[in-house]
Amino acid sequence: MSKKTRYFVLTAATILTVGLTTGLVASYMGMGVAFSKAAGPDELQYVPADAAVVAYANVRDVMNSNFRERFRKLEPDTQERDEFQQKTGVNIEEDINSVVAAMIPGAGNVVVAPGGPEGASEGGVLILARGRFEQSRLEALALEHGGKAEEYGGKRLLTHVKDSGDPDMAVGFLEADLIALGSYSAIKKSIDAGRGNNIVSNTELMRQVNELDGSNAWAVGRFDAIAKSAHLPSELQAQIPTIQWFSAAGHVNGGLSGVVKAEAKDDASGQNLRDMIRGFLALAKMQAGSKPEMKAMVDALQLSGEGKSVTLSFEVPSEIFDVLEQMGAQHLKR
Amino acid sequence: MNGALPTASTHLSFWTASRRVFDLSLGEMLWSRRTIFMALVVGGPVILAIVVRVLEMFGMPALRLNGQRVGGVGVFGVVIWMLFLRFIIPILGVFYGTALMADEVEDKTITYLFTRPVPRGAVLVGKYLAYLACTGLVVLPSVMLVYFLLVRVNEIAGTFVQLLTDLALLALGLAVYGAVFAFVGAFFKRPLIIGLVFIGGWEQTVMALPGYMKRFTVAYYLQALVPHAMPTEGVVSLLQGMFRDTPPIAVSLTWLTVYVILFLYLAARTVERKEYVLEQ
Numbered sequence: 360m361s362k363k364t365r366y367f368v369l370t371a372a373t374i375l376t377v378g379l380t381t382g383l384v385a386s387y388m389g390m391g392v393a394f395s396k397a398a399g400p401d402e403l404q405y406v407p408a409d410a411a412v413v414a415y416a417n418v419r420d421v422m423n424s425n426f427r428e429r430f431r432k433l434e435p436d437t438q439e440r441d442e443f444q445q446k447t448g449v450n451i452e453e454d455i456n457s458v459v460a461a462m463i464p465g466a467g468n469v470v471v472a473p474g475g476p477e478g479a480s481e482g483g484v485l486i487l488a489r490g491r492f493e494q495s496r497l498e499a500l501a502l503e504h505g506g507k508a509e510e511y512g513g514k515r516l517l518t519h520v521k522d523s524g525d526p527d528m529a530v531g532f533l534e535a536d537l538i539a540l541g542s543y544s545a546i547k548k549s550i551d552a553g554r555g556n557n558i559v560s561n562t563e564l565m566r567q568v569n570e571l572d573g574s575n576a577w578a579v580g581r582f583d584a585i586a587k588s589a590h591l592p593s594e595l596q597a598q599i600p601t602i603q604w605f606s607a608a609g610h611v612n613g614g615l616s617g618v619v620k621a622e623a624k625d626d627a628s629g630q631n632l633r634d635m636i637r638g639f640l641a642l643a644k645m646q647a648g649s650k651p652e653m654k655a656m657v658d659a660l661q662l663s664g665e666g667k668s669v670t671l672s673f674e675v676p677s678e679i680f681d682v683l684e685q686m687g688a689q690h691l692k693r
Numbered sequence: 694m695n696g697a698l699p700t701a702s703t704h705l706s707f708w709t710a711s712r713r714v715f716d717l718s719l720g721e722m723l724w725s726r727r728t729i730f731m732a733l734v735v736g737g738p739v740i741l742a743i744v745v746r747v748l749e750m751f752g753m754p755a756l757r758l759n760g761q762r763v764g765g766v767g768v769f770g771v772v773i774w775m776l777f778l779r780f781i782i783p784i785l786g787v788f789y790g791t792a793l794m795a796d797e798v799e800d801k802t803i804t805y806l807f808t809r810p811v812p813r814g815a816v817l818v819g820k821y822l823a824y825l826a827c828t829g830l831v832v833l834p835s836v837m838l839v840y841f842l843l844v845r846v847n848e849i850a851g852t853f854v855q856l857l858t859d860l861a862l863l864a865l866g867l868a869v870y871g872a873v874f875a876f877v878g879a880f881f882k883r884p885l886i887i888g889l890v891f892i893g894g895w896e897q898t899v900m901a902l903p904g905y906m907k908r909f910t911v912a913y914y915l916q917a918l919v920p921h922a923m924p925t926e927g928v929v930s931l932l933q934g935m936f937r938d939t940p941p942i943a944v945s946l947t948w949l950t951v952y953v954i955l956f957l958y959l960a961a962r963t964v965e966r967k968e969y970v971l972e973q
Contacts, residue, residue: 360719364724371831371833375834378834381841382857386850386854569848569851670865
């Protein structure tokens with residue numbers, strides 16, 4: 360073997376070895392977890408690791424979109440919104456940049472239900488809002504309404520106390536431009552998560568989040584958690600044990616596009632689910648045949664996926680909203 | 694040929710002879726004009742991956758399907774399907790496989806090989822192994838580069854097994870196509886034309902039609918092993934997707950292995966028995 364052949368073989372072998380080693384290290388040492396922070400918003404570091412559902416909305420993008428502009432005139436009276444702004448100093452349209460919401464099992468308020476386990480804790484909802492907030496104004500307002508202020512983990516906490524003396528809802532000031540809203544225990548869990556053991560270390564959920572990057576609104580969760588709180592059709596209920604993960608992502612601009620994904624427990628369940636949705640789509644297309652305005656929407660639905668995954672994507676162009684607007688206007692005239 | 698091969702006074706076993714031919718042929722293959730063609734073919738996906746990467750850096754989606762942005766992993770899947778599996782691997786198999794013996798005949802150097810005290814079959818096997826090393830050392834690193842250019846670091850953990858499957862699949866593809874076309878090159882007079890007709894005509898047509906004829910292709914078994922979803926752009930892909938009955942992995946692997954062994958054996962046997970007449 361000549362010298363240059365040897366060099367060539369050595370270079371090619373090095374590229375392969377470096378690539379394979381990097382992949383192995385990434386797979387076994389959790390590089391995916393270490394780097395997954397880049398995939399989602401920074402607020403995820405305040406979401407506890409055991410959160411069953413996580414959702415994100417880039418409020419600024421949505422508020423500035425043509426889609427929102429189109430529906431602004433249909434919005435109800437702004438009196439209540441003005442009142443809220445007057446009291447809290449927060450203009451929802453302009454002061455909030457993004458919102459992250461999470462459903463945390465066992466982080467709700469303690470409930471004593473008849474026949475239920477005594478002192479069981481229901482699932483709590485945590486909302487993390489990033490934007491401009493006047494902490495002193497919000498604190499004064501809370502204290503004025505009988506709230507209590509305290510420190511937890513170096514963060515300021517405002518709590519609403521029930522008549523029984525137990526803490527109810529709370530607001531936590533996590534960063535200068537980040538507040539947390541939710542049940543008392545959810546907020547405390549969120550502050551704890553900020554010190555480590557947060558959702559970013561949940562590889563399975565973060566894998567789902569990684570796939571949704573680029574959307575300005577998305578939600579990811581364990582399907583059993585979503586199904587518990589949603590009234591789903593019986594056909595879908597029957598499929599629940601076979602669905603493990605559920606995600607939905609949307610991009611709001613002039614129109615609306617999005618993708619809904621489900622991950623079944625195995626390939627056979629995935630195939631069943633795809634067949635079932637295909638049946639629904641066929642039915643919807645039949646129904647929409649006589650309504651041209653609906654036909655365009657149904658035709659925009661695309662089913663895909665392989666193995667365990669089922670994906671339903673859709674795109675609603677702005678022209679469809681023109682039609683809907685016209686229909687709405689005609690309806691109002693009548 | 695030079696003195697790397699033994700003289701008439703020494704006798705080598707089949708495998709030792711194959712190794713000698715391999716040593717000799719690897720350098721020749723790597724630095725031949727054919728490698729420039731291979732570098733161009735294999736460099737295409739790398740350049741494409743760089744373009745996609747740059748577009749993504751500027752926030753522009755490189756590929757959209759049904760209005761949805763296709764991520765790096767999706768683009769990588771498309772590159773493996775459309776470029777490597779359906780174009781690069783068969784074309785390299787044809788160009789290199791058919792040339793293993795045909796080049797020696799064309800250059801009239803086959804006499805020098807056959808006058809050495811090495812089994813004729815070992816010449817073919819040694820050259821075949823050199824082909825595998827030569828193409829493998831160019832194709833597989835290129836796939837690795839494409840993968841790391843397209844797939845984000847946080848997606849590596851979830852897709853690494855897919856990459857390993859792809860690498861193994863492409864290596865298997867090179868082995869099977871190489872063996873098939875080594876036989877074609879050893880047996881037929883115009884092997885390149887036959888090879889091109891096989892991959893561009895026979896395989897494409899039969900794969901798009903219903904029926905059992907697709908079982909007489911390499912692509913049928915090879916495409917059954919791909920871990921990515923089949924892209925559905927283009928009429929041919931749509932037809933192939935429609936009539937796609939995928940054989941089980943074990944069946945595909947068995948048939949591909951049978952193809953390699955059978956065609957390599959037939960090629961070696963042909964070289965052993967055939968009387969090559971050099972045109973003056």
